[in-house]
Amino acid sequence: MEGVTRTTAGLLRGVEEPGAWVFRGVPYARTGAGAGRWCPPSPADPWTGTRDAAVWGPIAPQPPPAPGFSLDGDPTLSDENCLNLNVWSPRLDDGGRPVLVWVHGGGFTTGTGASVLFSGQHLAARGVVVVTFNYRLGALGLLAHPDLIGDTGSGWGNWCLHDQIAALRWVQENIAAFGGDPGNVSLVGESAGAMSVAALLAAPEAAGLFHRAVLQSGPPATCSPDWGRRRTERLAGHLGLPLDALLSLHQTSPGRLVEGVQRLAAEAPADGDLPLPLLPVVDGVLLDRPPGDAVVEGSAAAVPLLLGSTRDESALFVMGDPSAAALDEARVVSRLSTLVGRSAAQEVVDAYREARGNRGEPSSARDLWTAVTTDYVFRLPLQVLAAAHANYESRTFSYLFTWESPFLGGAFGSCHGLDIPFVFGTVQDPAVQPYSGSGSVAMALSEAMQQAWIAFARSGDPSCDALGEWPPYDTTDRPTMVLGPGCGVESDPRAPERAIWEDVGVDVGTGHHHQ
Numbered sequence: 001m002e003g004v005t006r007t008t009a010g011l012l013r014g015v016e017e018p019g020a021w022v023f024r025g026v027p028y029a030r031t032g033a034g035a036g037r038w039c040p041p042s043p044a045d046p047w048t049g050t051r052d053a054a055v056w057g058p059i060a061p062q063p064p065p066a067p068g069f070s071l072d073g074d075p076t077l078s079d080e081n082c083l084n085l086n087v088w089s090p091r092l093d094d095g096g097r098p099v100l101v102w103v104h105g106g107g108f109t110t111g112t113g114a115s116v117l118f119s120g121q122h123l124a125a126r127g128v129v130v131v132t133f134n135y136r137l138g139a140l141g142l143l144a145h146p147d148l149i150g151d152t153g154s155g156w157g158n159w160c161l162h163d164q165i166a167a168l169r170w171v172q173e174n175i176a177a178f179g180g181d182p183g184n185v186s187l188v189g190e191s192a193g194a195m196s197v198a199a200l201l202a203a204p205e206a207a208g209l210f211h212r213a214v215l216q217s218g219p220p221a222t223c224s225p226d227w228g229r230r231r232t233e234r235l236a237g238h239l240g241l242p243l244d245a246l247l248s249l250h251q252t253s254p255g256r257l258v259e260g261v262q263r264l265a266a267e268a269p270a271d272g273d274l275p276l277p278l279l280p281v282v283d284g285v286l287l288d289r290p291p292g293d294a295v296v297e298g299s300a301a302a303v304p305l306l307l308g309s310t311r312d313e314s315a316l317f318v319m320g321d322p323s324a325a326a327l328d329e330a331r332v333v334s335r336l337s338t339l340v341g342r343s344a345a346q347e348v349v350d351a352y353r354e355a356r357g358n359r360g361e362p363s364s365a366r367d368l369w370t371a372v373t374t375d376y377v378f379r380l381p382l383q384v385l386a387a388a389h390a391n392y393e394s395r396t397f398s399y400l401f402t403w404e405s406p407f408l409g410g411a412f413g414s415c416h417g418l419d420i421p422f423v424f425g426t427v428q429d430p431a432v433q434p435y436s437g438s439g440s441v442a443m444a445l446s447e448a449m450q451q452a453w454i455a456f457a458r459s460g461d462p463s464c465d466a467l468g469e470w471p472p473y474d475t476t477d478r479p480t481m482v483l484g485p486g487c488g489v490e491s492d493p494r495a496p497e498r499a500i501w502e503d504v505g506v507d508v509g510t511g512h513h514h515q
Contacts, residue, residue, distance in 0.1 A: 004050060005092050005177045011050040014092075019125030023087045023178070024114070025057030028133060028170035029163065033080050037140065037250050038148045040162040041083055044170075057084030059112040060137040061254035063262055066320070071116040071431050080140065080254050083163055085133035085170065086113060088120030089178040096181040098457040101171060101210065102132045103164060105191025105218065105417070107276050109138045109261055117432060122425025128454055129180035131171055135163035139235060139249075139257040142278035144228030147246045155285030157228050161199055162286070168200075168209035186212040186457040190420055192276075194218025194307075198385075198511065199280050201303065202287060202294030212460055213300070214453065215307040216423075217416055219381035220291035220511030221274050227514040228281040231264060238263040274377055274512045275317075282513075292510025295385055301392035304460035306453075307382050308399030308480070312413035314373040318366060319411060327365040336372060344504040348372060351500035358496075370413075375497055378416075380508040383498065386473045388510060395460045398473045400493050402484030403445055406437045414484070422446040422483075423453055441485055448487055 003014040003021050014023040029041035058079035065074075090097070102118055104111040113132030120130025135141060136159050144157025172182045187210040189197040197213050198220035200206040223231075233243055238260045241248055249257070261277050268275035282290055294300075318324045329349065336345035352371050356363045383398065390396040401419045405412040412418070421427045421436045427446045436442065448466035456462040463470045467487055471479040478492035492498070501508055 003092065007174045007177060008046075009044050010047040012053050013050050014087075015054050017121055020088045020090055020121050021092055021178075022121065023053035025055055025084045026051075026053055026087065027057070027083065028085045029083045029166040031081055031083060031136065031140075031159075031163075034250050037080075038143060038156075038159060040159070041166045044083070056086070056112075056114040057134065058082050059114065060134055061140065061258055062106075062110045062137050063258055065110065073116045073431070075112060075114050078254070082134045082136065083166065085131055085167055086120070087175075087178050088124035088130040089180065090124050090127060090129075091179050092177075093179050094176065095179040096176075096184075097127055097129050097179055098454070099129045099131065099171060099175050099180040099182070099185045100453070100457055101168065101185055101187050102130065103135075103187065103189035103193035103196045104132065105189070105193045106137070107265075108142055108160065108192045108195075108278055109265065109276075111137070111192075116429060117420055117426055118424055119426055119429075120424070122428065123450060123454065126450060126454055128457055129175060129178055131167070131175070133164075133167045135160045135167070138261040138278065140254065142228075142280065143232050143235070143249070144223075144225065144278075144281040144283065145232035145246060146229075148232065148249060155283035155287075157281035157283050158199075158286045161196060161203065161280055164196055164200060165203070165206050165209065168206065172209060183211070184457070185210045186214060188214040188216070188423075188453070189218060190216040191218045191416065195221050195280070195511075198291045198295070199287060201300035202289070202291035204288075205286060210303075212304045212456060213306075214456065215305070215382065215385075216419055217309045217313055217378055219378060220295070220385065221276070221279055221513070222282050222287065222290050222511070223279040223514040225281060225283065228279075231278055235260040235264055279514060290511065290513045292381070292385060292388075292513075296388040296510060298392045300389065304393060304395035304397075304456070305386070305389050306397045306399070306456050306462055307386055308401060308483075309374070309378040309382055310401040310414045310416060310418055311484075312370055312374060312404075313378045313416040314370045315411070315413045315415040316417060317373075318370050319408075319415075324366060324369065327369055329365045329368070332365050332369045332372070335369070339376065340504070340506045344506055347504050348500050348506075351503075352497060355494070355496035371497070375494075375501075376508060377512070379494075380498060380501060381511045383478070384508060385510045387475045390473050390475070394472050396473045397456070397462050397470055397481070398479070399481040399483055400490075402482055403437070403442070405435055407435050419449070419483070422449045425450050445483065445485070445487070449483060452481075
């Protein structure tokens, strides 16, 4: 069998791997440089003959990865025109299989859908079609300022979300030719990818392009038009451009734009709020209100939702924070005070110390800071979102991932991103195992999570043989599937920590909105 299929732009030839055909670097849309830079993408150019889809396409312009944060085999060649995707399918037939579309994370500034971590081979071998893709990052993906754009009639900012919608449209038009069902598409994202999924749940333009959604460790987060404007003006200042010369950003090289965003990121405070240099903007067109508010009001009423976080999300960021080594409890309270006020901060820290002590967990200042920020930024906003969505859609499911990384002697705990190789089955990859762990218990957990995510993609219910029944979320029992060395359903795990925020009157809301 030759592995050739037809897309709307032309014929494609894939590569056969064990268990799946893979098509790499397929253009799904294109972006313009120069004057066409800050606009929604255009349709991909058609080609003649049969296009080979054997090599990864270019990734979005981005800073080089920090040491230890990329894998051998991850592509590094970048180009401003980076809108390409990858497809894994068990068979090129009319099988009508469930489709998983993966939105990669990386703080909207780094990453690629072609990372070794996200290989769709293992999931495809289990009977689903997997799509991963690149989208514009950093300034090219999120710069928001009315002076930057012409009359596109499509709002301003959110270019990365426009790219994601274009990828979903490509899936609707083409995935049947790869054995997938365009009527059963699950949109799955982690970190900034999950924040993107949350935004698309709220975007009328994305309605109907996907049918189920998975949010892994990414709460809804957006900014106001004013905040977006100020960030753009700040970036221009870093690049030495006067405000009346913003249009010259169109002529600024992608590399310089990346440097400008890195300088924005370096200014982010360490107070525990989302320290991202740029965010999707509530522009009044693509997003007419913050996504968390939209979901609370029923914007995604008919979309089954699976969402959750890792137990120690913030450990990853605390490890990368040079000032964290000097944290003592007074500094933890001081940092938290900027978010919730001094008296509430002290009560929260006291409650966390007591709750952790009662479970026999360590409570150093660093442990407390990790736990508090994990809940404030990730876990609790996602729980609020689950509770709100469950009012409209009974198929709303919550999880807490507790597996611990062996990396650096266990210093990362159950940190942000650790769940990814378990979902993709890439824990089998020796390059991933120093970070994910290995052995029969790790493989069993990965088996269970692959089964659950695929079951959810098939039916909207993640119950499966490996985990048994996974009850939907409600605000009475708050049933949550704990995914770790021992999996099982718990009612309201880490309840004392959730309750203290309510007791001190802090609304963690459904996410973070910068004004």
